[in-house]
Amino acid sequence: MPITRALREAAFAGLVAAGLAFPILTLGTELDQSNRLVLEQRWSWMAISAALVCVGRFLVLILASAPTHRVARAPLVSPALTRLLPSVSVMALFLFPLVMLFWLGPQGSLKWINNYGVQILIYVMLGWGLNIVVGLAGLLDLGYVAFYAVGAYTYALLSTQFGLSFWLCLPLAGLMAASWGAMLGFPVLRLRGDYLAIVTLAFGEIVSAVLTNWTDFSNGKAGIMSIPRVTFFGLPFTASENGFAATFGLEFQAIHRTIFLFYLILVLALITHVVTLRLRRLPVGRAWEALREDEIACRSLGINTVNTKLTAFALGAMFAGFAGSFFAVRQGFVNPDSFTFMESATILAIVVLGGMGSQLGVALAAVVMVGGTEVLRELTFLKEIFGSSFDPSLYRMLLFGLAMVVMMIWRPRGLISSREPSVFLAQKKNVSGALVQEGHG
């Protein structure tokens, strides 16, 4: 692109940015002592944002016109790496807490194992669960977090009210979430595409509103506290004599529980993964993918599409239920704030950014999106640059939203868009993402 044209376009973009900056940036609203709104004038912000956009646009135009297109078309992760990556990363994940423990000690490693390890793995598991519904069966579910909530509250209520153990509640939570999935799915899975999306969104909102308002049942906004913590198959992670540390002759440390939680969620996520992989090679999994490709053709081949959708919906819900009860046992506390639409949107974003249907892609996207926002918490050094009133965590969600937009524009079909066939005759060849349909349900 000629420099003059780039300059002209950049100037235009700067002008638009100046227009956008007025008045939302240039006039700040502050409450004074008498609780009255007064305006604070900050016209310099307009100039700064216009200049930033202008320079940014110019650079984008200049860089985009450089001949880099061939590189962009190549797959993000090379096929050879794709084959190796799963086994290597599973091994790395099993070693991760121990390496961290030896490297940073029990105090220093806590943050890494908990905030990065456990947190990311929860989203990997949720992403894999939703991947069954959205990525394989092609059904758009905007209320997935409702099933996560069902799982969390199932454990929270059964353990605090009836004293049931986590190991009993875990399968119950999955079953409960699956039956809620089937109950919602039965009437609504006849709806097509966007209607299904809005109904699932409405369902998610209903669940969250009921949890907030039905105080007798869920203790409302305050949530359920002192949920029994996870035990090592009966041995509590406490300093007591019959605790985990004492039994195994270790010195009591809080990190033991965190490491156990890490392995627990890792195993749960891997179960989700293995079950999904196996199902893809079974008739029901092939029917899901066929459904995503062409529902009418499915019906012409004698496939009961309502039952097929229902199994996808219920199974996806079941994994969310497992993850939910894990969430409850990890936090020891649940309230409706953890189950907002934002969560559903984040999980869906992970699935779509990963590349629908690709297990590896979903895991990578979870690492990027969740890990990325966690990293933003760390940027306290920016305070030294922008002054002490600068709070980097404020910008966390702002950048999260922006990253979603940018990543979609960069790779609309996700990080890994090619599809691995479930069966082959002579040679396994991945199907290019351009041919894979996205489903209309």
Add this chain to the structure above:
Amino acid sequence: MTRRWLDAPLLTIEHLTMRFGGLTAVNDVSFTVGRGDITALIGPNGAGKTTLFNCITGFYKPLQGRLALAREGVAPVQDVDALTRSGSRHKDGLYLLERMPDFEITRDAHVARTFQNIRLFSGMTVLENLVVAQHNVLMRASGLSLLGLIGWPRFHAAEQRAIDKARFWLDKIGLTDRADDPAGALPYGAQRRLEIARAMCTDPVLLCLDEPAAGLNPRESAELNDLLLSIRAEQGTSILLIEHDMSVVMKISDHVVVLDYGRLIADGTPDEIRHDPRVIAAYLGVEDADEAAGVLA
């Protein structure tokens, strides 16, 4: 020439009517499809051929009419009437298609179909397309996939049989080399053949083809004729096809049914149809019967 559609009907269509809003797409149509016949359904554009297909395969629920299919032998009229009165969908190999949802028509009554605009699973491989078509057999063998999940040996055997069957059809349509390529990447003619093979993998007694020769070149069209004849000869599947290409219709069909404006206007052997003045007039919309006859010949 024997008239199998009268002596040995497979599907008996009676008084079939389908309406969309004010438009009557199919109006009181009755005819029979003979067992082992290749039946061609012809008529000008908008005559209601595809609508009739959609009624037979359950994608539309007809307003009126009875569609009785006997999987074996000839169903006595009193049996069909008894089933109609009983209110159930099927009994002893006799099916009332108008009462069944689309997927049951394929699964239980074994009527398979293809589509005018090809509907393959384009992001799945050619082999996967043929394996998906054997869904119901594999579902049974895998205990609704649950036993398959734990590696049930019977499922492996069933899956191997499914792959063998797919390979048989791949050989037959000449696509064995491309088994592991995505269906969406095949050339048009191959996609048409694959769609027919996929429908055959459901073990149909009646195969309904919606314009199978559309868009094919003369060589592909001739290959298609051979494929259809061999399906009839080897699998014993009866075929009902909608076709505009008269060379296909006249060459391979035993029985031709002509629709115009939703009504049945003629029904007979290709020879009879070729010389039927009503067909000539309606089909070509011209008064000059000689000119029309030239086209139909």
Add this chain to the structure above:
Amino acid sequence: MENFLQQLINGVTLGSIYGLIAIGYTMVFGIIGMVNFAHGDVFMLSAFIALIVFLALTQLLGLTSLGLVFLIVLICAMALTALWNWAIERVAYRPLRGSFRLAPLISAIGMSIFLANFVQVVQGPRNKPVPPMFTDVIQVTSGGAFDVTLSYKQILIVSVTGILLLAFWFLVQKTALGRAQRACEQDRTMAALLGVDVDRTISLTFIIGAALAAVAGTLYMMYYGVVNFSDGFTPGVKAFTAAVLGGIGSLPGAVIGGLLIGLIETFWSAYFSSDYKDVAAFSILIVTLIFMPSGLLGRPEVEKV
């Protein structure tokens, strides 16, 4: 009876606001088949713009005529919000046109998160109270259990909505832009072949949708007297619900759906419990869709086989 009448008035007022937002959803969906998730936050942004312009006019410029101030606020909010939505479409949705169906949806969700947090960062997280205006009321009935009142604000909201909807209806039905829009809705490729500038038409759709959302935002700010950065989500979802309830793609449907959701919510709060008003609105949506899968006025989809 008095209670019923009062709730009817309140419900229509709330419904007008939902209806105005719903049009933005339904138009965008009609033309590019995308659920514009950020629309609720565009509405919230417009309420902030209206608030700031209002404060600027009254505090910095010292205007006192409330009618004039309201008119200027409305026009400024419409113009500036339209510019925002135009820019959003250019940056976040246009590059994804014709790509994967879910990509624009995710992009819109990202944009929605961005907008809410942007406003939080630049304007602060606290509620922003607005001095009350148009406080006079008309007594509709008196002497009953209690007096039914109709406030000037409510009259203003319903009449502004009505006038703008008429103008908008004229725009879509009678002008070349409306024709181009409907042509793009039917078949974008064909419209382009016939010389309709599809990109421009889509941009204009976003501009009109934003302008109507800005009217809703201004009225919302004035009616409730307080705005917050998180105010986009719930009205947005409700308005989207309204659009689906009315039959997505249908403009009268969006207005009727908006009124229905407003009435359901108000009556539910009045007669049952305000805690469950959202549950009521969403449950009715689910039930409607199960029994009328294309909404109230949507064209029933004939499955093409």
